[in-house]
Amino acid sequence: MEAAPSIETVVQFGDGDSIREVPAPRLAVWLFLTSEIMVFGGLISCFILLRIAHGGWDAEAAHVHWRIGAFNTLVLLTSSLTMALACTSAKEGKEGMARRLRTYLGFTILLGLTFLGVKACEYSLEFAKGLTPGAGLFWAFYYTLTGLHSLHVLAGIILNSTLWIAAARADLVPVVQRRIEYAGLYWHFVDVVWIFLFPLVYLT
Amino acid sequence: MSQAAAQRKALQVAHLEELSFIRKYIFSTDHKTIAKQYLGISLFMAIVGGFTAYAIRWQLAWPSARIPGVGTITPDAYNTLVTMHGTIMVFFVAMPFLLGVFGNFCIPLMIGAGDMAFPRLNMLSVWTFLVGSLILLASFFVPGGAAAAGWTGYAPLSARPDLTPAVLGQDMWIVALALEFSSFLMGGVNFITTALNMRAPGMGLWRVPLLVWYEATASVLFLLSVGPLIGGAVMLLLDRLVGAGFFLPAKGGDPLLWEHLFWFFGHPEVYVVALPGFGIMLEILPVFSRKPIFAYRALVYCALTATGLSLIVWAHHMFISGMDPRLATPFTVTTILISVPFAVIVFAMIATLWGGSIRFDTPMLFALGGLTSFLLGGVTGIFLGSAATDIYLHGTYFVVAHFHYTLFPVTFFAGFAGLYYWYPKMFGRLMNETWGKVHFWLTMLAFQGVFMPLFFSGIAGTPRRVFAPNEYPLFKAIQPLQVHATIATVTLLLVQIPFVVNFFWSLRRGKRAEANPWLANTLEWCVPSPPPHANFAHTPRVRRWPYEYSVPGARLDWSPQTESGDTMLPAAGGQ
Amino acid sequence: MQEKSAHLVGAALDIRIWEWLVGLLIIGLMVFVMPIPKVVAIGLVFAAAVVKAVLVVRKYMHLAAEHWLLCVLAITPVVLIAGMAIALSPDIAFRQ
Numbered sequence: 001m002e003a004a005p006s007i008e009t010v011v012q013f014g015d016g017d018s019i020r021e022v023p024a025p026r027l028a029v030w031l032f033l034t035s036e037i038m039v040f041g042g043l044i045s046c047f048i049l050l051r052i053a054h055g056g057w058d059a060e061a062a063h064v065h066w067r068i069g070a071f072n073t074l075v076l077l078t079s080s081l082t083m084a085l086a087c088t089s090a091k092e093g094k095e096g097m098a099r100r101l102r103t104y105l106g107f108t109i110l111l112g113l114t115f116l117g118v119k120a121c122e123y124s125l126e127f128a129k130g131l132t133p134g135a136g137l138f139w140a141f142y143y144t145l146t147g148l149h150s151l152h153v154l155a156g157i158i159l160n161s162t163l164w165i166a167a168a169r170a171d172l173v174p175v176v177q178r179r180i181e182y183a184g185l186y187w188h189f190v191d192v193v194w195i196f197l198f199p200l201v202y203l204t
Numbered sequence: 205m206s207q208a209a210a211q212r213k214a215l216q217v218a219h220l221e222e223l224s225f226i227r228k229y230i231f232s233t234d235h236k237t238i239a240k241q242y243l244g245i246s247l248f249m250a251i252v253g254g255f256t257a258y259a260i261r262w263q264l265a266w267p268s269a270r271i272p273g274v275g276t277i278t279p280d281a282y283n284t285l286v287t288m289h290g291t292i293m294v295f296f297v298a299m300p301f302l303l304g305v306f307g308n309f310c311i312p313l314m315i316g317a318g319d320m321a322f323p324r325l326n327m328l329s330v331w332t333f334l335v336g337s338l339i340l341l342a343s344f345f346v347p348g349g350a351a352a353a354g355w356t357g358y359a360p361l362s363a364r365p366d367l368t369p370a371v372l373g374q375d376m377w378i379v380a381l382a383l384e385f386s387s388f389l390m391g392g393v394n395f396i397t398t399a400l401n402m403r404a405p406g407m408g409l410w411r412v413p414l415l416v417w418y419e420a421t422a423s424v425l426f427l428l429s430v431g432p433l434i435g436g437a438v439m440l441l442l443d444r445l446v447g448a449g450f451f452l453p454a455k456g457g458d459p460l461l462w463e464h465l466f467w468f469f470g471h472p473e474v475y476v477v478a479l480p481g482f483g484i485m486l487e488i489l490p491v492f493s494r495k496p497i498f499a500y501r502a503l504v505y506c507a508l509t510a511t512g513l514s515l516i517v518w519a520h521h522m523f524i525s526g527m528d529p530r531l532a533t534p535f536t537v538t539t540i541l542i543s544v545p546f547a548v549i550v551f552a553m554i555a556t557l558w559g560g561s562i563r564f565d566t567p568m569l570f571a572l573g574g575l576t577s578f579l580l581g582g583v584t585g586i587f588l589g590s591a592a593t594d595i596y597l598h599g600t601y602f603v604v605a606h607f608h609y610t611l612f613p614v615t616f617f618a619g620f621a622g623l624y625y626w627y628p629k630m631f632g633r634l635m636n637e638t639w640g641k642v643h644f645w646l647t648m649l650a651f652q653g654v655f656m657p658l659f660f661s662g663i664a665g666t667p668r669r670v671f672a673p674n675e676y677p678l679f680k681a682i683q684p685l686q687v688h689a690t691i692a693t694v695t696l697l698l699v700q701i702p703f704v705v706n707f708f709w710s711l712r713r714g715k716r717a718e719a720n721p722w723l724a725n726t727l728e729w730c731v732p733s734p735p736p737h738a739n740f741a742h743t744p745r746v747r748r749w750p751y752e753y754s755v756p757g758a759r760l761d762w763s764p765q766t767e768s769g770d771t772m773l774p775a776a777g778g779q
Numbered sequence: 780m781q782e783k784s785a786h787l788v789g790a791a792l793d794i795r796i797w798e799w800l801v802g803l804l805i806i807g808l809m810v811f812v813m814p815i816p817k818v819v820a821i822g823l824v825f826a827a828a829v830v831k832a833v834l835v836v837r838k839y840m841h842l843a844a845e846h847w848l849l850c851v852l853a854i855t856p857v858v859l860i861a862g863m864a865i866a867l868s869p870d871i872a873f874r875q
Contacts, residue, residue, distance in 0.1 A: 024321040024401045031393045034852045038431020041860030052872040081797040084839045128825050137456045140448035188839045189656045195831045199824045203811045528869035
C-alpha cells in the first residue's frame with residue numbers, strides 16, 4: 001500500500017476475520033441504513049402508539065386518497081425494478097453496459113420525479129380542504145411521515161442524477177459502475193420505507 | 205516499494221507540499237488535521253460552557269447578587285444558563301473532545317491505516333459540527349435569548365413558543381442539535397468502517413487496541429440510539445412552528461412521549477461519551493505501569509455488554525415522571541445490571557496497576573484521577589438506578605453531583621490524560637511536565653470541592669434547576685454548601701489557565717518529541733512525531749498484541765506491535 | 780417461490796421479483812376493499828408488506844448473499860424499535 005488505501009480494494013489479509021472482505025462503502029451504507037431504520041421506525045412507532053391511544057383516527061383517515069397512494073406505490077416499486085436492472089447491468093458489465101445503465105437509471109429518476117409530483121398534487125388537494133399539519137394529530141403524522149419520506153426520495157433522485165450525468169463521460173463510467181450499487185441500496189431502502197408507510201397511512 | 209511506486213509516492217508527497225494553506229488546514233481531509241479542528245472547537249466551547257457554569261454557581265451561592273462580568277440575572281436567564289451549560293458540555297464539548305479528537309486522530313494510526321475510510325466524509329462531518337456550534341452560539345444573541353427548556357428539552361415547555369422567552373433560540377437549539385447528530389452519525393460510520401475494514405495485515409480483532417474497540421463501540425451505540433430522537437426533534441420543531449401537537453396534551457399529544465424519545469437516546473449518549481473516556485484510560489494505564497492490561501478480552505466484552513444493556517435502561521430517568529409504575533421494576537433491574545460491566549472495567553484497571561512499576565507522569569495522574577473520581581460517581585448511580593431511592597433523590601443536587609462525578613472524569617480527566625499523552629504525536633513537542641502536574645493536582649482538588657458538597661445538598665433535598673433554593677427556609681441552613689461549591693468552581697476554572705498557557709507555549713517552545721517518548725507499543729508510536737500525511741511509509745505488519753509490557757526474558761520492558769524483535773526501528777524513508 | 784425462480788438470474792430475476800411485489804400490492808388493496816373484520820384486514824395487509832420488504836431486501840439489496848454482520852445491522856434496529864414500542868405502549872397507547 002504505497003498511497004492511502006483505496007476504499008474500493010477488497011484485499012484478503014488472512015487473519016480470519018471475514019468482515020474485511022466487505023467493501024468499505026457497502027459496510028458504510030448499511031451502517032447508515034441502520035440509523036435510518038431507527039429514525040423511521042421511531043416515527044412509525046409513535047404514530048401507531050398515539051393512533052391506538054386515540055381510538056384509531058378512522059374519521060380522519062377516511063380523507064386520505066388511497067387510490068393516489070396506491071398509484072404512487074406502483075410507481076416506486078417500478079422504480080426499484082429499474083434501479084435493480086441498472087445495478088444488474090453494471091454488475092454483469094456486458095456489451096453496451098453504459099447505455100443500458102443510463103437508460104435504467106434515467107427511468108428510475110423519472111419515476112422518482114413522478115412520485116414526488118403526484119405527492120405534491122396530493123398535498124395541494126389536502127391543503128385545499130384545510131387538512132394542514134396543524135389540523136390535528138393524524139395529519140401532523142401524515143405530513144411528517146410522508147414529508148420526511150419524500151425528502152429522502154428527493155435526496156435519492158439527486159444522488160442518482162449525479163451518477164446519470166457522470167455516466168455520460170466514458171472515463172467516469174467505471175466509477176459509476178462501481179458506485180451504482182450503493183445508490184441502489186439507498187433507493188431500495190427508501191422503497192422499503194414506503195412499503196410500510198403506504199398501508200400504515202392509507203390502508204388502516 | 206518498487207521504483208515506479210516510489211516515484212508515484214514522491215510525486216504525491218510533492219503534490220501535498222503544494223497544497224495551499226486552505227486545503228491543508230481549513231478544508232483538510234487528513235484525519236489528524238480534522239482531529240485538531242475538533243480539538244479547537246471543543247476547547248473553545250468548553251470555555252463558553254465553563255462560563256455558564258460560573259454564572260450558575262455564582263447565582264446559587266449569592267442569589268440575585270451582581271455576577272461579575274454578567275450582571276444580575278432573572279429566573280428566565282437562569283433557565284437559559286442551565287440549558288446551555290448542559291447542551292454545550294454534553295454535545296459540543298464531550299462528544300467532539302472524546303470522539304472527534306481521539307477517534308479521528310488515533311483510530312487510523314493505531315490500526316496501521318493511512319487515513320479514515322472516507323476522508324471527505326470526515327471533512328464534511330467536522331464542518332457540519334462547526335456550523336451547528338455556530339448556530340448554537342448565535343442563539344445567545346437573538347431576541348429572547350438562547351434555549352431555556354433544559355438540556356433535556358421537556359415538553360410542553362419546549363413545545364410551545366409562548367412558554368419561555370426563547371422563541372427563535374429554542375428553534376435554533378433544535379437545528380444545532382440536528383446538525384451535531386448528523387455530524388457524529390457521519391463520523392461514526394467512518395470510525396466503524398475504518399476499524400473493521402482497514403486494519404493492517406496481522407491485526408486481527410484480538411490485537412486491536414482497546415481505544416479503537418471502545419471508540420467503535422461508542423459509535424455503534426450512537427448510531428443505534430439517536431434515530432428516534434431525530435424523529436422526536438422533527439416532531440418538536442413542528443409542534444413549535446405549526447402547532448402540530450405531538451407533545452401537547454391540548455391537541456391530543458403526550459409530553460411523556462418526548463421524555464421517552466429523549467432518554468431512549470439520552471442514556472446511551474452518556475455511555476457514548478464514557479466508553480471513549482475509558483478507552484483512553486485503558487491505553488494509558490498499561491504504558492505507565494509497564495504491565496499488560498488485565499483481562500483484555502473481558503474488557504472488550506464489557507464494552508459490548510454495556511452497549512447492549514444501555515439501550516434498555518432509559519426509563520430510570522423517568523421514575524417520577526408519571527409513567528406507568530409497572531415499568532419501574534424492569535428498568536431498575538436492567539439499570540443495576542449495567543453497573544456490572546462498568547465494575548469489571550474498573551476492577552480490570554485496578555488489577556492492571558497492581559504490582560506495576562508506576563510512572564506518575566501527567567497522563568497517568570489524570571488517568572488515575574479519572575478512575576478514582578469515576579468510581580465514586582458510579583457508585584452513587586446505584587442509588588439513582590433503584591426506583592425506591594430515586595423517588596427521593598430525583599431532581600435534587602444528588603443527581604447533579606452524580607453525573608458530574610461521572611461525566612467530568614470521563615470528559616476532562618480522561619480527555620486531558622489523552623491530550624497530554626498524544627500531544628507529542630500530534631504536535632511534535634512535549635508539554636511541560638511540571639505545569640502538567642500542577643494542572644492535575646489543582647483540577648483534581650478543585651473538582652472535589654465543587655461537587656462533593658452537592659451530594660449532601662441533594663440528600664438534604666435541595667431541588668435542581670431552581671433559581672434560588674435558599675428562598676426555602678428548609679435549605680437556608682445548608683446554603684454554606686452552595687458557597688463552598690462556588691468558590692471551588694471559580695478555582696476550578698482559573699486553574700485551567702496554566703493548561704491553556706502550557707498548551708500554546710509548548711506548541712512553539714516545548715521540547716521536541718521523538719517518535720516514542722512514552723516507550724509504548726501501539727502503532728502510532730512507530731511513526732515520526734508528528735506523522736507525515738500518509739502516516740506510514742510502508743504498511744506495517746502486525747505481529748503482537750498491543751499490551752506486551754515487561755515480558756519475562758525480553759530485552760526491553762516494551763515490544764512494539766510490528767516487531768518480532770525488541771528494538772524499535774524508525775520507519776524507512778520517514779522522519 | 781425460491782424453487783420456481785431458482786433458475787432465474789440477472790435482469791429476469793429482477794423482473795420476476797417486481798411481478799411478485801405488484802401482485803402483493805394488488806392483494807393488499809383487495810383485502811382493503813373487502814368487507815372483512817378490520818383486525819384481519821390490517822393483519823393481512825401488514826403481512827403482505829412484510830413479504831414485500833423481505834423480497835426487496837433479500838433480492839434487490841442482496842442481503843441474502845452478504846456477510847452475516849450486515850444482516851445483524853439490518854435486523855437489530857427492527858428489534859430495538861419493536862422493544863421500544865412495547866415499552867412505550869403502557870404509557871402512550873394504553874394510558875388510563
